[in-house]
Amino acid sequence: MNENRKIKLGYAPTRRSIFSAPDALKYRTLIAERMRSLEVDFVDIDDINAEGLLYDDCDVKKIADKFRSENIDGLFLAHCNFGTEYLCARLAKELNVPVLLWGPLDERPDENGVRLRDTQCGLFATGKVLRRFNVAFTYMTNCRFDDPVFERGLRDFMAVCNVVKVFRNIRILQISTRPFEFWTTMCNEGELLEKFNIQLAPVPMTELTEAVKAAREDHLAIGRMLEYIQKNMEIQIGHVETETVAALAVAIENLIKKYGCNAGAIQCWNALQSELGIMPCAANAILNEKGIPIVCETDIHGAITALLAEAAALDGTCSFFADWTIRHPDLRNGELLQHCGPWPVSVALEKPKLTYPLAFDYPGSLTAEAKHGDITICRFDGDNGEYSLLMGNASSVDGPKCMGTYLWIEVDNINRLEAKLVEGPYIHHCVGIHKNVIPVLYEACKYIGVKPDFYDPIEEDIKAYLRGD
DSSP: OOGGGOOEEEEOOBOOTTSOHHHHHHHHHHHHHHHHHTTOEEEOOTTTSTTOOBOOGGGHHHHHHHHHHTTOSEEEEEBSSSOOHHHHHHHHHHHOSOEEEEOBOOOOOOTTOOOSOOHHHHHHHHHHHHHHTTOOOEEOOSBOTTSHHHHHHHHHHHHHHHHHHHHTTOEEEEESOOOTTOGGGOOOHHHHHHHHOOEEEEEOHHHHHHHHHHHHTOHHHHHHHHHHHHHHSEEOSOHHHHHHHHHHHHHHHHHHHHTTOSEEEEOOSSHHHHHHSSOSHHHHHHHHHTTOOEESTTOHHHHHHHHHHHHHHOSOOOEEEEEEEEEOSSOTTEEEEEESSOOOGGGBSSOOEEEOOSSOSSOOEEEEEBOOSEEEEEEEEEETTEEEEEEEEEEEOOOOOOSSEEEEEEOSOHHHHHHHHHHSSOOSEEEEESSOOHHHHHHHHHHHTOEEEESSSOHHHHHHHHHTO
């Protein structure tokens, strides 16, 4: 699976001089111990000064240098007492990574009315100064470090860091041009590079076919791929065509590695069929299972979406690339998610069939209903210089048998969703994943410069979840 799932935090506990330094030291240690118990990978600042705390202006550069050398993915500003807000802001500005702002709940004042920390007040101050520095940050509610909301908030923040990390390092293998009929999947390559540093690595169809020829000579790789296919798919096509599926999967993976890409988008018809005599769907499914999203119809925005969804899951859960197709014949708010057959095996309800798709006369696609459950559906898209990420929830439902890879779902209001898709900037393609990653994607949007958007009015619910409610 994707190596980007390993997230490292820079732990910068902070204090202010007018409050209790011993109490700040105590909480610095307790918070670190709690993170270790949760198996969070972090780098501390115990070697920067005697206290291992951020409170001295002279230490900011040393801390920043250490964190950069350790390649941290996020900065955790734990306020062990009031905290020094301008130092927090300077450090965060210097590092340009997602920032988690939090402090442990303050104790009851003692019998003389003395308060040791005033952590909440310090959080108010740091939030304001971070805004002055134009630093985006994530706030985790003022709670005790052994509260469930602490673990949840910390893990969600790490997932946010993963989304940002992946988004800032996207390079997509573009295999040939989009199909002529698919004007919907056109993208602005220059704008994606200028706005987001999203890079494309375009290769012509002939380079793919040459890579397939080369792959056929790698008998060890082909043998492994055929073993995977035989184990995980019910083969209903000929041996020659099955070998071509295996060779195509090996070839695409080799091109992904050659060009340093983390996803791909392929012109899946019609030139490919003239060259190879198969559909690429099953090969796509194999790579999708490996954590390398390969999407259909050269949909670059779709590949970006798949990367974001899987990064938000943080646990290796595979996404699936789908069409919004038709409404459910019996359920008012039901809809069919379907595609020719590129969904990874782990998404399937039962062993998928390696067979022919619905709309083409060439073999090489999978047929399987997806496993049921609650899913997140999302779509990164844009036009006229504006980009947004559409998100929403859905639940699986029973429905008529279909060809290809498919799942019948139910949403809260199909009319509202339909209007959202038609009015744009979205299209009929989406990405689904069997996990609720909407809060993580929503929070990540503030760091990647993309507008969060919803097909249901759930933004206040998401904010409440992120507050710890």
